[in-house]
Amino acid sequence: MALVVFTGCASTRSARVTYHDPNMDFASLRSVAVMPFANLTQNPNAADRVRDVFMTMLQATGAVYVLPPGEVGRGISRSSLANPVAPTADEVVAFSKIVSADAVILGSVREYGEARSGTTSANIISVSVRMMEAQTGKVVWSASSTRGGITTVDRLFGGGGEPLNAVTEDAVRDLLDKLFGS
Amino acid sequence: MVAVSGCATGSAPARHGGDPSNRPPARPPAVKVPVADAISPQVARTATVRWTAEASGGVGALTYAFWIDDGSEFKEARQGPSPAWEWRPTEAGRYRVKAVVTDSLGNRAESGWSQEYEVAATIGRRARIVVFPMENMSGTAAPGRDILEGLKKRLAAREINVLDDKALETFMARHRVRYTGGLTRELGRAFRTELDVEAVLIPSLDLYDDSVPPKIGITARLVSTEEETAILWVDGASLSGDQRPGLLGLGLVTDPNMLAARALATIVSSIDGYLSGARNLSAREESGDTGKDAGHRRKYLPRGSFRKPDAPVLRRDRPIKVAVLPFLDRSGRPYAGEIMARKFLAGFAGRSHVEVIEPGVVRQALLQSRLIMEGGLSFPQADLLRELLGVDYVVSGDVMDYEDSRGPGGAPYAEFSVHVIDANRRQAVWTSSSYERGDGRVIVFDWGKTHTAGALVSKMVRAVTDLFLDGAAVTGSTGSSEGDVGSHLP
Numbered sequence: 001m002a003l004v005v006f007t008g009c010a011s012t013r014s015a016r017v018t019y020h021d022p023n024m025d026f027a028s029l030r031s032v033a034v035m036p037f038a039n040l041t042q043n044p045n046a047a048d049r050v051r052d053v054f055m056t057m058l059q060a061t062g063a064v065y066v067l068p069p070g071e072v073g074r075g076i077s078r079s080s081l082a083n084p085v086a087p088t089a090d091e092v093v094a095f096s097k098i099v100s101a102d103a104v105i106l107g108s109v110r111e112y113g114e115a116r117s118g119t120t121s122a123n124i125i126s127v128s129v130r131m132m133e134a135q136t137g138k139v140v141w142s143a144s145s146t147r148g149g150i151t152t153v154d155r156l157f158g159g160g161g162e163p164l165n166a167v168t169e170d171a172v173r174d175l176l177d178k179l180f181g182s
Numbered sequence: 183m184v185a186v187s188g189c190a191t192g193s194a195p196a197r198h199g200g201d202p203s204n205r206p207p208a209r210p211p212a213v214k215v216p217v218a219d220a221i222s223p224q225v226a227r228t229a230t231v232r233w234t235a236e237a238s239g240g241v242g243a244l245t246y247a248f249w250i251d252d253g254s255e256f257k258e259a260r261q262g263p264s265p266a267w268e269w270r271p272t273e274a275g276r277y278r279v280k281a282v283v284t285d286s287l288g289n290r291a292e293s294g295w296s297q298e299y300e301v302a303a304t305i306g307r308r309a310r311i312v313v314f315p316m317e318n319m320s321g322t323a324a325p326g327r328d329i330l331e332g333l334k335k336r337l338a339a340r341e342i343n344v345l346d347d348k349a350l351e352t353f354m355a356r357h358r359v360r361y362t363g364g365l366t367r368e369l370g371r372a373f374r375t376e377l378d379v380e381a382v383l384i385p386s387l388d389l390y391d392d393s394v395p396p397k398i399g400i401t402a403r404l405v406s407t408e409e410e411t412a413i414l415w416v417d418g419a420s421l422s423g424d425q426r427p428g429l430l431g432l433g434l435v436t437d438p439n440m441l442a443a444r445a446l447a448t449i450v451s452s453i454d455g456y457l458s459g460a461r462n463l464s465a466r467e468e469s470g471d472t473g474k475d476a477g478h479r480r481k482y483l484p485r486g487s488f489r490k491p492d493a494p495v496l497r498r499d500r501p502i503k504v505a506v507l508p509f510l511d512r513s514g515r516p517y518a519g520e521i522m523a524r525k526f527l528a529g530f531a532g533r534s535h536v537e538v539i540e541p542g543v544v545r546q547a548l549l550q551s552r553l554i555m556e557g558g559l560s561f562p563q564a565d566l567l568r569e570l571l572g573v574d575y576v577v578s579g580d581v582m583d584y585e586d587s588r589g590p591g592g593a594p595y596a597e598f599s600v601h602v603i604d605a606n607r608r609q610a611v612w613t614s615s616s617y618e619r620g621d622g623r624v625i626v627f628d629w630g631k632t633h634t635a636g637a638l639v640s641k642m643v644r645a646v647t648d649l650f651l652d653g654a655a656v657t658g659s660t661g662s663s664e665g666d667v668g669s670h671l672p
Contacts, residue, residue: 048512052599056615059488068601068610070558165617
């Protein structure tokens with residue numbers, strides 16, 4: 001009974017943190033630009049690392065073409081974006097025209113690194129991502145994912161949890177599942 | 183019909199339209215044996231030989247096809263309207279060339295085979311070489327001069343013809359040479375014409391740690407002073423004093439000078455092997471670590487990768503040109519970006535159908551163009567590199583971590599991502615992300631451990647380059663095959 005209740009809670013929680021615009025034809029997306037992620041953590045490299053993993057894994061799906069980071073940098077420079085991690089709708093439209101992208105993906109890294117509880121520690125990552133469509137600048141998809149952290153097993157029996165890279169990949173995989181899922 | 187020595191004639195001439203009484207009868211096409219503009223022998227990867235075929239007769243425009251015989255097979259190397267073919271031999275051997283012309287009506291004529299044209303594997307042990315000052319990329323104070331002197335002594339002991347220091351210093355002062363991490367075409371030309379130097383040895387110190395156990399990493403490459411500044415040889419040695427402790431620690435090396443001597447011995451032996459023709463262009467970097475190469479490539483595969491299905495495209499008529507840019511360094515380790523670029527240079531060097539552009543030439547092009555890469559290479563910048571250097575693919579990336587361990591125990595860690603842009607089609611054709619720890623593949627008792635970041639990265643890079651080049655499409659002389667940028671929809 002407890003398992004059924006918890007499973008139901010998990011899927012409901014997943015649905016609550018994911019948004020798909022019902023009017024958006026995601027199949028029409030051919031190329032996307034992934035902007036620099038916002039870093040809300042203490043680790044100065046967190047945003048770059050997570051963005052790098054996200055770009056590689058998104059490209060590896062073969063579903064869309066991901067613009068190389070240099071092209072994104074060029075677009076940011078040409079469109080004089082004041083805050084590339086949080087552009088306005090108009091800025092997204094202008095930027096997308098310059099780099100010929102169908103959509104722009106933005107992200108924020110909220111947690112990245114070690115979480116401690118008493119004598120136990122484990123790596124944790126929390127990322128939220130949203131996609132803005134190029135023609136209107138509207139948000140057509142958003143999702144978040146939190147992975148890692150200290151489990152009950154860790155508390156009882158110790159252990160350092162998964163390596164940070166593995167946790168990051170897990171979180172990104174979760175986000176991509178939410179992007180391509182229904 | 184008269185047969186002329188060296189010529190071959192084709193089939194019956196075609197009739198012209200119009201008033202036949204005003205037109206001379208068409209002659210069948212004929213072509214002479216192609217002639218090279220450079221005498222044989224030439225050294226592989228250093229020379230461009232221009233073959234020219236002289237044709238006559240025929241109707242309308244002629245199409246020229248150049249065929250090459252390497253002793254085991256003959257194949258068409260180039261076809262087009264030009265009577266000239268610029269051939270860049272990459273493999274040693276004895277070759278013959280012939281030309282086939284076809285006129286607009288389909289009449290065909292074939293020349294005889296040329297005389298054997300020899301391509302040597304190496305510049306030879308008698309070639310004069312210059313040894314550049316050691317570039318210190320270790321990020322620490324290191325006895326670079328002493329290590330360089332050790333290198334020169336070992337080269338001299340092998341009777342390799344090295345230019346003396348005084349002549350080099352005078353030359354460098356005269357030409358105001360400040361950057362010794364690479365060779366430009368102008369500097370190569372000056373070395374060749376003023377000092378009769380055939381190649382420049384460019385060593386760099388990637389790692390130096392004199393704590394116990396000591397660690398050292400040296401890479402070096404030999405660059406031709408010919409116009410193309412081809413990379414003739416590249417190799418390296420990344421050693422740690424505790425990588426082969428042996429029974430009871432009897433093999434443990436605690437003296438950094440001894441370790442440096444071993445590294446230099448490895449490199450000099452490799453250069454000697456190349457100059458003697460006994461060794462390939464790009465030898466595997468000596469790391470002293472256990473394991474077989476093929477096994478390593480499987481183990482050190484990138485964690486995630488994407489390759490555009492029809493990339494890369496290799497060409498039959500010439501090797502594809504690859505430029506490797508310094509990686510964006512996010513690790514905080516000094517020179518990590520440059521070291522990664524050198525590792526990828528070594529990873530691509532020596533591959534058939536691939537030519538890596540000398541980093542000194544790339545650097546000069548970037549500086550002269552005032553190229554500033556915000557977060558990486560953009561498509562217009564790739565266009566510029568294609569215009570300036572004839573580049574087909576540009577390799578760049580980010581280094582997230584490049585960390586050697588200090589002291590006994592511990593393991594190095596490396597994390598990087600790679601992007602390859604096809605400069606001809608303006609597309610990203612490869613993305614990958616790799617990370618490994620030096621002890622991530624340990625089986626038991628440190629068996630399988632990689633002790634230095636340099637050796638670890640070399641294995642990871644080799645896996646990436648193998649994966650990238652595996653299954654590459656090969657096309658004829660007309661260029662890259664068609665591709666669709668938006669071919670990624672589910």
